[in-house]
Amino acid sequence: LVENILSENLVWDQNTNLVLTSLSVSNLSWTQDGELMVADWTGIDGTWLINQPLEITDLYVNERVTLTQNALLTLPTDDIDVDGYEWVVNTTQVWDQVRVLNGGSITHGGGKSVGVELTANSVLVDSNSTIDVSGQGLSTASPGRAGGSHGGRGGNYGSTISRATYGDLRAPVTLGEAGTGGASNRGGGKMHLVAGSLQLDGDLLANGVQSLSNFQGGSAGGSIWLEVGTLSGAGAIRANGGAYRYYAGGGGGGRIAIYYDNALGFDLTNQVHCMGANGSSDSYDGAAGTIYLKDNAEPIGFVRIDNEGRNNYGNSTDVAQELAEPIELVNARVAFQGAVTSAVVTATNALVTSEAPSSVTNLTTQIGSWTASGDLYVGTLLSSNTTWSHTGDLVVGTLVAEGASWTQNGQLDVLDPDLLVTNITWTQNNLLLVENILSENLVWDQNTNLVLTSLSVSNLSWTQDGELTVADWSGTDGTWLINQPLAITDLYVNERVTFTQNASWTLPTDDIDIDGYTWVVNTTQVWDQVRVLNGGKITHGGGNSVGVELTANSVLVDSNSTINVSGKGSSSASNGRSGGSHGGRGGNYGSTISRATYGDLRAPVTLGTAGTGGASNRGGGKIHLVAGSLQLDGDLLANGVQSP
Numbered sequence: 001l002v003e004n005i006l007s008e009n010l011v012w013d014q015n016t017n018l019v020l021t022s023l024s025v026s027n028l029s030w031t032q033d034g035e036l037m038v039a040d041w042t043g044i045d046g047t048w049l050i051n052q053p054l055e056i057t058d059l060y061v062n063e064r065v066t067l068t069q070n071a072l073l074t075l076p077t078d079d080i081d082v083d084g085y086e087w088v089v090n091t092t093q094v095w096d097q098v099r100v101l102n103g104g105s106i107t108h109g110g111g112k113s114v115g116v117e118l119t120a121n122s123v124l125v126d127s128n129s130t131i132d133v134s135g136q137g138l139s140t141a142s143p144g145r146a147g148g149s150h151g152g153r154g155g156n157y158g159s160t161i162s163r164a165t166y167g168d169l170r171a172p173v174t175l176g177e178a179g180t181g182g183a184s185n186r187g188g189g190k191m192h193l194v195a196g197s198l199q200l201d202g203d204l205l206a207n208g209v210q211s212l213s214n215f216q217g218g219s220a221g222g223s224i225w226l227e228v229g230t231l232s233g234a235g236a237i238r239a240n241g242g243a244y245r246y247y248a249g250g251g252g253g254g255r256i257a258i259y260y261d262n263a264l265g266f267d268l269t270n271q272v273h274c275m276g277a278n279g280s281s282d283s284y285d286g287a288a289g290t291i292y293l294k295d296n297a298e299p300i301g302f303v304r305i306d307n308e309g310r311n312n313y314g315n316s317t318d319v320a321q322e323l324a325e326p327i328e329l330v331n332a333r334v335a336f337q338g339a340v341t342s343a344v345v346t347a348t349n350a351l352v353t354s355e356a357p358s359s360v361t362n363l364t365t366q367i368g369s370w371t372a373s374g375d376l377y378v379g380t381l382l383s384s385n386t387t388w389s390h391t392g393d394l395v396v397g398t399l400v401a402e403g404a405s406w407t408q409n410g411q412l413d414v415l416d417p418d419l420l421v422t423n424i425t426w427t428q429n430n431l432l433l434v435e436n437i438l439s440e441n442l443v444w445d446q447n448t449n450l451v452l453t454s455l456s457v458s459n460l461s462w463t464q465d466g467e468l469t470v471a472d473w474s475g476t477d478g479t480w481l482i483n484q485p486l487a488i489t490d491l492y493v494n495e496r497v498t499f500t501q502n503a504s505w506t507l508p509t510d511d512i513d514i515d516g517y518t519w520v521v522n523t524t525q526v527w528d529q530v531r532v533l534n535g536g537k538i539t540h541g542g543g544n545s546v547g548v549e550l551t552a553n554s555v556l557v558d559s560n561s562t563i564n565v566s567g568k569g570s571s572s573a574s575n576g577r578s579g580g581s582h583g584g585r586g587g588n589y590g591s592t593i594s595r596a597t598y599g600d601l602r603a604p605v606t607l608g609t610a611g612t613g614g615a616s617n618r619g620g621g622k623i624h625l626v627a628g629s630l631q632l633d634g635d636l637l638a639n640g641v642q643s644p
Contacts, residue, residue, distance in 0.1 A: 253289025
C-alpha cells in the first residue's frame with residue numbers, strides 16, 4: 001500500500017494487484033502479473049509486460065518504453081500515441097485515434113495468431129514509423145533448404161520442394177511459414193486494420209526474414225488486411241518473402257488485401273508490394289504473393305500477382321481459390337488450380353498454367369507462357385510473344401497471336417471468321433475449327449486434318465501431315481511440304497512458295513502454272529495444261545525414284561524457266577576419285593576405275609550415280625514427260641553436279 005512509486009534502474013515483478021496515484025520510472029523492466037490501476041504513469045526507457053489489466057486514468061507519458069500487451073490496456077482517452085516506442089499487441093485493439101510517431105512501431109509477438117487486430121476511427125503512421133510484423137509469423141521450418149511458403153511458394157532448392165501455398169487472398173489472416181531456421185527466421189506476421197481513415201506516410205510491413213545461419217531458406221511474407229474508408233499518404237505496404245542465406249531458396253510472398261472507399265492519391269500499384277525473395281540462383285527464387293484490391297463502390301475487386309524484379313524464373317504462386325475478379329500478372333509464375341471466370345486477365349512476362357475449366361472475357365498476354373490443361377473459353381485473346389500450349393479444349397471468340405509459339409494439343413474453336421497470327425510457330429495436334437487463317441512469318445506443323453474457307457500467308461514454312469481442304473489459298477514466299485492430300489477448290493495464288501509434293505494435290509482446275517516458284521514433285525502428276533513461267537522450276541526430291549513423272553495435254557516451259565532435276569539422283573558414291581557413271585562411264589582417276597554404265601537408252605528411268613561426295617554431289621535425277629505438246633523455250637536439265 002503506497003501512493004506513489006519513483007524509481008530508476010528498476011526490475012519489478014508484480015504478482016498481485018496494485019493501486020497507485022503516480023508511477024514515475026526510468027530504465028525499467030516491469031512484469032505485470034497482477035492488475036494495476038494508476039492515475040499518472042510516466043516511463044522512460046525499458047520494457048513493460050502487461051499480463052493482467054493495466055488502467056491509467058489521468059496521465060500517460062511513454063518515452064521509449066516497449067509495451068508488450070497480453071491483457072487489457074486502458075488509457076485516459078480513447079486515443080493512443082505510439083510516440084517513439086514499440087507497442088507489442090497480442091490482443092484485439094479498439095481505439096478512436098491511433099498515431100504512430102517519431103520512430104514508433106506497432107507489432108505483435110512471434111507466432112501470435114491474433115496478430116495486430118486494430119479497429120479505430122483514424123490511424124496515422126508518420127514517415128519515420130511503422131506497423132511492422134516482419135518475422136513474427138510461424139516457427140514451423142520450411143523443408144530442407146527450401147524457402148517458406150504462404151501466398152507464393154518458397155523457392156525450391158535442388159530436389160527439395162517447398163510446401164504448398166495457403167490462406168485466403170480476399171481475407172488474409174494467416175501467418176507466413178518460417179524458413180529453414182524455424183523460430184530463428186519466422187515468417188511474416190499478421191495485421192488487420194479497420195479504420196475510417198489511414199494516413200500512411202511510414203510503412204506497413206509483414207515481410208519474411210533472412211535466416212541467421214548459412215544453407216537456410218528465407219521465410220515467407222505474412223498477411224496485411226486493410227478495411228479503410230480513406231487511404232492516403234506516401235508510405236509503403238509490403239509482405240515480401242525473406243532472403244536465403246548461402247545456397248538455399250528464397251521465401252515466398254505473403255498476402256495483402258485492401259478494401260477502401262477512396263485512395264486519395266495513394267498509388268495502389270507502386271506503393272503495395274508482395275514479392276518473393278531471391279534464392280541462390282534464379283530457379284530458387286520465391287514466388288510472388290497475392291494482392292487483392294477492392295473499391296467498396298465496386299461489386300468485385302482486383303487481383304494482382306507481381307514478382308517485380310524477381311522476374312518469372314522461380315517458384316509458382318499456386319491459386320487454389322476460384323476467381324471472378326479482374327487479374328493482373330506481372331513477372332510471375334502462376335498456377336490457377338481453381339476456376340477463373342474473370343472479365344479481364346492481363347499477363348506480362350508471366351508463366352501461367354490454368355488447370356480448371358475457366359472463362360475469361362478479355363485475355364491479354366505479353367511475353368511469357370500460358371499452359372491450359374483445363375478447358376478454357378476466351379472472348380477476345382490477344383497474345384504477344386507468348387508460348388501457348390493447351391491440352392484442354394479452347395474456345396475463343398477473337399484470336400490474335402503475334403510472336404513465340406502455339407502448341408495445340410486440345411481442340412481449338414475460333415468463333416470469329418479470321419484467325420490472325422504473325423511471327424509464330426504453330427503446332428496443330430488436334431482439331432482446329434476456324435473459317436480463315438491470315439498470317440505473316442509463320443511456321444505451321446499441321447498434324448491433323450483441317451478445313452478452311454481461305455488461307456492467306458506470307459513468309460511461311462508449312463508442314464502438312466494432315467489433310468487440308470481450303471477454298472481460297474494465297475501464299476507469298478516460303479515453303480510448303482505436302483505429306484497428306486491438299487485440296488484447293490476455288491482460288492490458288494502462289495508467289496514464290498516452294499511446294500514439295502509427297503501426296504495428292506488438287507487445284508481448282510486441271511491446269512497448273514508454276515509461276516515464279518519451285519514445285520518439288522515426288523508423286524506421279526496428271527494435268528491438262530502445265531506452264532512453267534517467270535523463273536519457275538519443276539524438280540523432284542534427292543534420290544526419289546519416281547522423279548518428275550508428268551502427263552499433260554500440253555506443257556510450256558518459258559525462256560526463264562526449267563524442269564531441272566540436276567543433282568537429284570542417286571547418293572551412291574563413285575569409286576575413289578573417279579566420276580559417277582550412268583549412260584556413260586565416269587572418268588577414271590589413276591588406278592581407280594569408274595563403275596559400269598547402266599539403264600535403258602530407249603526408256604531411261606534410272607537416276608545418275610553420285611560423284612565421290614555421295615549425297616553432297618548426287619547424280620542427275622529423272623524426268624518422264626508424256627504430253628500432247630511440249631513448248632520448250634527454257635531448259636530440261638538432269639545434269640550431274642560438281643562436288644562441293
